Amino acid sequence: MSSATSAEADDGFVPPIRGLCAAGLALASFMQVLDSTIANVSLPTIAGNLGAGTQQATWVITSFAVSTAIALPLTGWLSRRFGEVRLFLGATLAFTLASLLCGLAHSMGFLVAARTLQGFCAGPLFPITQALLVAIYPREKRGQALALLSLIVVVAPIAGPILGGWITDNYSWEWIFLINVPLGLMATFIVSNQLKSFPRRTEKARMDYIGLASLMIGVGALQIVLDLGNDEDWFESDLIIALSVVSAIALLVFVIWELTDKEPIVDLKLFRHRNFRNGTLAMVLAYSAFVAVVFLVPQWLQRDMGYTALWAGLATAPLGILAIVLAPIIGKYSSRIDLRLLATLAFIFLSITCFMRAGFNLQVDFNHVAGVQLLMGAGVALFFMPVLQILLSDLSGSDIASGSGLATFLRTLGGSFATSLTTWLWSRRGAEHHAQLTEHISAYVPGVTEQLTELGQGDPIRGAALLDVGVISHQASQMGFNDIFYLLGWVFLVIIGFLWLAKPPFGGKAAGAAGGH
Incomplete structure (x- = not known):
């Protein structure tokens, strides 16, 4: 992603209206960070409406967080493969679509699946926003741009519970996700318009498929164990035992492979x-x-x-x-x-x-x-x-x-x-x-x-x-x-x-x- 930092020197690149472009980038990041906390106060209502227990409602939070974590190491490879702007626009649109699916969920299983997709799309958004902000601002003003992003990290988790509570009490819980649709489309429009001439350098970068697969299997199985353990009476359940073994083996493979591979994903x-x-x-x-x-x-x-x-x-x-x-x-x-x-x-x-x-x-x-x-x-x-x-x-x-x-x-x-x-x-x-x-x-x-x-x-x-x-x-x-x-x-x-x-x-x-x- 560092190649973008000299973007202004490239022929054909028309510098954007920085304030407007930064607002579009910040809007997407705000939306993503907001969704990490906006559902916290709505979980009892969501559980009641979808006929789920309190522990099952926790999956709405954990599915988002664990899929975000798994997607984070992919950011570098995706930016080299598709370019910074394309990755930002694609991740924002996919996040917006996943938010729409969350709002349309009719069962806890469907909602958790949509939240998993939403979290995976959220993974690259924050780091790629940082890279693009650094690219469009001159060196002497980058601190101000990154300060804006830091403020979002602080403000969004605070605004989440208040906004989520107000929406849930006055409308319905579905709108805590549906509100992302206009925000996501607006951010996509602004950034695509402002950075349409942004230089795109792509390469067929090597992907650490074994590292990625072992990470997804190991972490995914472990998260399911933690989420289902209490309901299944922990190791009295054959399912929990099987998932624990799968997780342990996959994570062991992941650690050994990442320590020996020349270009590890982590x-x-x-x-x-x-x-x-x-x-x-x-x-x-x-x-x-x-x-x-x-x-x-x-x-x-x-x-x-x-x-x-x-x-x-x-x-x-x-x-x-x-x-x-x-x-x-x-x-x-x-x-x-x-x-x-x-x-x-x-x-x-x-x-x-x-x-x-x-x-x-x-x-x-x-x-x-x-x-x-x-x-x-x-x-x-x-x-x-x-x-x-x-x-x-x-x-x-x-x-x-x-x-x-x-x-x-x-x-x-x-x-x-x-x-x-x-x-x-x-x-x-x-x-x-x-x-x-x-x-x-x-x-x-x-x-x-x-x-x-x-x-x-x-x-x-x-x-x-x-x-x-x-x-x-x-x-x-x-x-x-x-x-x-x-x-x-x-x-x-x-x-x-x-x-x-x-x-x-x-x-x-x-x-x-x-x-x-």
């Missing part, structure tokens, strides 16, 4: 670099924990607190306020501070907010929930840039682009797995707490029979059933929620150790590239 040899290895591990773990938070809070607000989709979105939205305010300040002054200190402060903020949520109960009010989200935003603002710069700091040349791509791939994959594992853990811990709570309901405990009779309006059996459904189930779910956040609080603290295994300097050869990939 360059695993980059892990020989100390800062890349430790920085990537910190990034993947932290992002996975972050995704668990972003996924779990709106589900809890609707399931146990009785919030509508819109109010769940509004309660979670303050997460982005401090992130937007602090991001430019941190970018300006970060070079004067040890990046490990910045990231450590970030993870302390994230850990504290998780421990605060671990103390929530069913009486917690909107302001308290929103306040914790606001405080978490400080951690988010301090997190991404320092860790990205650390992991790229001991790479140089083409390794910087490869390292950024590999870290993004693993980060996206980690987020997908985190969603499935969070769903499973919440269900498991809730069931365990439910069993413990019901043990204390007995006719032999003084006062219990009278309370159940009163609750059941004279019928103690009916009262026990109402207590189980209305009080115990929500209380058990709340206790499971608290357990997960207690665990996440410790995860963020443990990650700090990986950061301090990295060694400075963190500037120099990779510092300038950190924001551009």
